[in-house]
Amino acid sequence: MxxxxxxxxxxxxxxxxxxxxxxxxxxxxxAPVSIRINRLKSRGRSVAGTAVNVPWCGDGRYLPQRPDFTFDPLLHAGCYYVxxxxxxxxxxxxxxxxxxxxxxxxxxxxxxxxxxxxxxxxxxxxxxxxxxxxxxxxxxxxxxxxxxxxxxxxxxxxxxxxxxxxxxxxxxxxxxxxxxxxxxxxxxxxxxxxxxxxxxxxxxxxxxxxxxxxxxxxxxxxxxxxxxxxxxxxxxxxxxxxxxxxxxxxxxxxxxxxxxxxxxxxxxxxxxxxxxxxxxxxxxxxxxxxxxxKSPDAESPIILRKGKRYVQDKYDNGNKKRKDKAIAASLVSRDIEKIVSGWTSFVSGDEHIEPALRQSDVCVLALTPHLARLYDAASLSLRVLSAGVTLGNVKGHDIVPNHSLALSSVLCPDAFPVVPLTYTQAVAYLRRETVALPPDTPMGFVLVAWHDAVLGFVKNIGNRANNLYPQEWKIKSTHVPDREPWVLV
The missing domain is CATH 3.40.50.150 (Vaccinia Virus protein VP39)
Known part of the structure; x- marks a missing residue:
């Protein structure tokens, strides 16, 4: 070198x-090639080939060679991170x-x-x-x-x-x-x-x-x-x-x-x-x-605002107008709340938690109660790109499920029908191409999966299925893989 x-x-x-x-x-x-397994989604899968554990990370694996990660649907599903x-x-x-x-x-x-x-x-x-x-x-x-x-x-x-x-x-x-x-x-x-x-x-x-x-x-x-x-x-x-x-x-x-x-x-x-x-x-x-x-005896974080120094409560941020605006934005209609009921399953220990719903622009978010309080404070002064689970995008009195929901570990397994895809179909879906569904597939929003890993949503309208995979995420390469990936089995 x-x-x-x-x-x-x-x-x-x-x-x-x-x-x-x-x-x-x-x-x-x-340079060695390594991945880290996502325990939220691994579902008992193990790394194929002669993978070796990374000694300082129980979820890390060294791979014997670098596969073509782009064409592994399990990578796009979040089952592991390179x-x-x-x-x-x-x-x-x-x-x-x-x-x-x-x-x-x-x-x-x-x-x-x-x-x-x-x-x-x-x-x-x-x-x-x-x-x-x-x-x-x-x-x-x-x-x-x-x-x-x-x-x-x-x-x-x-x-x-x-x-x-x-x-x-x-x-x-x-x-x-x-x-x-x-x-x-x-x-x-x-x-x-x-x-x-x-x-x-x-x-x-x-x-x-x-x-x-x-x-x-x-x-x-x-x-x-x-x-x-x-x-x-x-x-x-x-x-x-x-x-x-x-x-x-x-x-x-x-x-x-x-x-x-x-x-x-x-x-x-x-x-x-x-x-x-x-x-x-x-x-x-x-x-x-x-x-x-930081020393336990150090002062609490202090900031400057309008020339005065004071300790600011993390849940009492901003002026009243901004608070009122945030509260108004957090309201979700009863129609939408009824539709999304049962889409997620939040669990803490042995207890199920009812998520708090927030409407951010045209998106509805599902947040655990403690995350909701932090989100309310952060959204007043920070540029928040995502929080918790984005359930869907509001269309009038209806809601279109969001890709965040499909990939979330708290997606309720029986919230939507799931259609398994072949490897060729899975790559086509990730290219945002049309995927043919079985004739008995229910109408409406359907999840598609490969090896039990959810890839995202399609909308079955009968004569075809609209691919709802995010446009900006799609695989742009026209290469045709000659075999299925081997990273995870």
Missing amino acids: NLPDSFIRYTSRLMGDELYARFSDGLNEE QEASSMFVHHVLRSLVSTPVLMLDMCAAPGGKSTAAASALPEGSILMSNEPVRARANILAENMMKWGSPDVIVTNNYPRDYVRSGLDFDVILCDVPCSGEGMFRKDEGAVEEWSPQNVDACSRLQREIVADAWQCLRPGGLLIYSTCTFNATENEENIRWIVDELGGMPVAVPVSEGWGICGSLLADFTAPVYRFIPGCTRGEGLFMAVLR
């Missing part, structure tokens, strides 16, 4: 000769350090790998707010979170400072900050071309700005998870040192196994526990992660 000379000089000094030699050899190896193995470490961190329900924010979440991992790792009853500042990337994030199907998630498109102004505060905040991308050199040639010492310094400054905003949103005693996909100490150890010295962060250790090959700090004068994934040492791409706790 043709690396920049300045990168080689700096990194070889940082790592030392022996570690750098292992790293250099690792960069010249083929994720680089090192990034799955956040699953282990959350499982190790969080044991009771929390409110968590993933501040820079696109495309959604760490957010879907967090949704699977958090204790039942937790809520995840998954945010991405860049609109195009936020739409991809919303798509991937919808496919994952977890009901206690809100996706937003905001800058970190918007969260500070919102007054919302969190038990756990993940800052997977934009970085110089050194850890992606093996997979992304563009990252090599864009690298420069100047970019490293610019990234370090931006990372501190993001963390400073995130820290204001963190509750006393809360956890900040900081991560990058880069190797240099400027964006890693030095930023952790800054969080400790300037913000009062207290480093937190995470239990790891020696057999995982994870390295600690590369600075002799740095003692805080950090976790470095380096190609050649670990089977994955480059990753740095550290966890810091």
